[in-house]
Amino acid sequence: MKQAVEFNHHHADTMIIGARKKQHYASYLHVHKGAALIRLGKVELPVCANQGFWLPIECLNAVTVMKGSQVSTLNFSVRTIALLPNKAGYIESSPIMTGIIEQLHMRKQNDGVQWDGAYGRLLRCARDYLTTVSPHDSNNDQFRQLVASIEALAKGHALPEGIGRALESALGFSTEDIAIQLRVREWVRLYKSGRSAKKIALAVSLSESEVEQLLSQVAGIN
Structure with a gap:
């Protein structure tokens, strides 16, 4: 990763099938449309439209994005000094995160990815917000x-x-x-x-x- 925080938006024209591995960065995945499937241990968890999911550093997982889905990801390097969550789980939908992701997507398309500009400030806002959340299991x-x-x-x-x-x-x-x-x-x-x-x-x-x-x-x- 070139920056401490990186944003990506994916429109899955075909299935995106991730390998099962420990990741060397933390991730927040937000589904806009369709669904992603996240395997943790023996269980595969569905992340549906308007849901978010947190994966901490060194979390063993495999992510599948279904064909036709749209997802955004925020990846956080080990260089990030913020106290981000150390537990995997769902994160409640928030107008703050939704708004930041929409702005990041728009600015990445139109203005580029300048860390020292508005784009970088939005990334840091997302990072700071995610230090305040508590990922949770879903068990109903x-x-x-x-x-x-x-x-x-x-x-x-x-x-x-x-x-x-x-x-x-x-x-x-x-x-x-x-x-x-x-x-x-x-x-x-x-x-x-x-x-x-x-x-x-x-x-x-x-x-x-x-x-x-x-x-x-x-x-x-x-």
Whole structure:
């Protein structure tokens, strides 16, 4: 990282599939549209539109941004001396953070990324605000059902109609779309580990061309 704080905005034209690793910086992820999935340990947590999530330095995680989603991230270097949270978790939506992120996105497009100008001051405002928050777990019935629904789709199971509608409402995608993306994500992991498209196709009872087409359309793998 060139600066102590960096901002990025991502429009996921294809799935963004992060590797599972410990990151050497802290991150705040904000979802504008669609959803991101964050794996912590054995659990994959959905971060939906207008939600934020905090990942501290050295946190072992894997982030997936669903195709069609829009997210912003703020990354904080170890050089940052501010006392940022040391626990991963959800951060309550705030008009302050929403406004800062909107301004950062606009200024990055129009004015560049000058640390000594208004852009840098906005980054420092975001950093200072995040020193005041307390990331938290989400553990109500609705949340647990979302987590279980994602796990079921990832395993190839169908969802009851009412549960499927709740998942679609939360993530902003049809259950069919979610299931396809989760399936392709697993293919990407196999592909990157050395499995050919032909071998993947044989394992999932599809033609090689069908697998290659989905890898390209959903994950940008050509």
